[in-house]
Amino acid sequence: MPVDLSGPLLSEFERAKKEFERAVAAGDMETARRSALRCASILRQLARHVPYNGELYLKKAKKWEDVAGQIERGEYGRKAVVGAEGKSTTQEKDEEDQFREYVLGLISKSRTTWDDIGGLEDVKLLMMETVVIAALKKPAAVQPWRGILLFGPPGTGKTLLASAAAGSLNATFFNVKASSVLSKYFGESSKIISALYEVAREKAPSIVFLDEIDALTTRRSNDTSEATRRMLSTLLTELEGFHGEGNEKLVLTLAATNTPWDLDEAVLSRFPKRIYVPLPDKEATKAIVRIHTEGLDISRLDLDAIAEESVRRLYSGRDIRNLCQEAIWNMIREENKDLHRLAGLPFEELRKRSLRTRPLEMRDFEEAFRKIKSPLTKKDIERYEKWAEEFGG
Known part of the structure; x- marks a missing residue:
């Protein structure tokens, strides 16, 4: 079995990136140039070891090599508008476009209907009511649920329920597994979540289905990494839904878990409607x-x-x-x-x-x-x- 080197390489990349940022801040551009080349080299190694994400790493490596070239020609900081993290506005825009493109790939067209689900009549009734109320014109005092948690044993139809809800509304359906957020873009989970909800608001009515949400939002502790904390904070903010035009458009978040007792308390509070999906009778x-x-x-x-x-x-x-x-x-x-x-x-x-x-x-x-x-x-x-x-x- 091949050895997974992505973790050590990513840690090494973060060190090289910080060295670059310190050197730029201190005006030591030769050290900054060497650090930029080191970042590019590590990213190229990552492209070889993480083939399913290789194209993204190669693009990033090329950008770091461009930065090194700009420094060598004395152009860095003059042609590129550098932000707080040492990224040009062009680099930031490219990153945003990459995340949006990835999120667009998570959209699936649901043709599932409520009749495709055997049993679960009480659960389906609750889901139908929620979906209908969310779409109808209504008094301001009537606030539809914006977050619904489906919990229960594995294999009870939680994904089917989410798919049927999207199919009934003819809504844009984002089928998001935890691995889509945690594995595809190492260290950038919070950015992909932001892109996810930005696109969902643009393409409303939308249903965002977060499968295995427990993998994203297990209880926070002192051992939780900074990247995980940032990702969770972003998710909580998006689930809160205070985004101006986002409040006027239907973006319904459905989440599923087989282990609800593992969820962070703050996450539970964002899902006031929690529906038990039991074994079939x-x-x-x-x-x-x-x-x-x-x-x-x-x-x-x-x-x-x-x-x-x-x-x-x-x-x-x-x-x-x-x-x-x-x-x-x-x-x-x-x-x-x-x-x-x-x-x-x-x-x-x-x-x-x-x-x-x-x-x-x-x-x-x-x-x-x-x-x-x-x-x-x-x-x-x-x-x-x-x-x-x-x-x-």
Whole structure:
């Protein structure tokens, strides 16, 4: 396994950058030139070690080399308007454009509807009311929720709910995972969050979905890095929503977490509406099975028995989907025993053939039950229910 050198290289880059800033402040331009070249060299090493972000690091390296060239020609500070951090206004504008371009890549078009979600009727009702009230013309005293926290066990449909909310409004949907903020732009998380909400306001109505928000906002402590503190402070400011025109445009933040007890208290206060997304009950389970077996004959299935066993095993919606897939594949393998022999045929030839199917039977699900395991325990569910009782609403 290759060694991850990004951390040490970034630390080295920060040291070289500070040396550059101190040298510029002291008027020692030769030291500043060497430091700029050192910054460029480190960024080029980062481009090799972090290939998915390599293009950005190479662009930054080129800018530092340009700075070194300006110093050598005696032009630094004359052609470039230098800010407090040693960046020219052109550099700052380029950075802003890069962040905006990245944020635009987080936009997805949601075609999910409320009917695509099996069960969760109470949760869907709350979400529908919130979305509708947010969009309607209303008296000034009626203030819609601007932040909704969806919490509950993994795989219960939190992402689907957010997607359905965006689809119902035909809103711009920003699907933001924690890794999109924490990994793509090392040390610059606060800037990407600012760009995210700036673009969301421009493209309103918008729904910003922050998945795994606990990874962004775990409780602050003395061990929290300065970069993390700055990122969290920026996020809290954006969630507050006091941004002039931002108040006039619909920007709804939906966040999801599997561990609500890990969230920072200040973050919780920005999400006054907290909705528990529980495991599916029997009726919800049957609805999910119907959705994931659509197009197949299920007349021979005892849906009540399947639902009862799924609830007993503490299956989430994702588990039930996987259960259906296992049952379907059991049927497919039985009806198409030589399926693997067709792998040598060209695609055009395969398109002329049809997959053999039969009605799904209980034995297919019995086989699937043996393979699908839930990671949850009753103690886990009790913890969610207790947190929902204390902090939900």
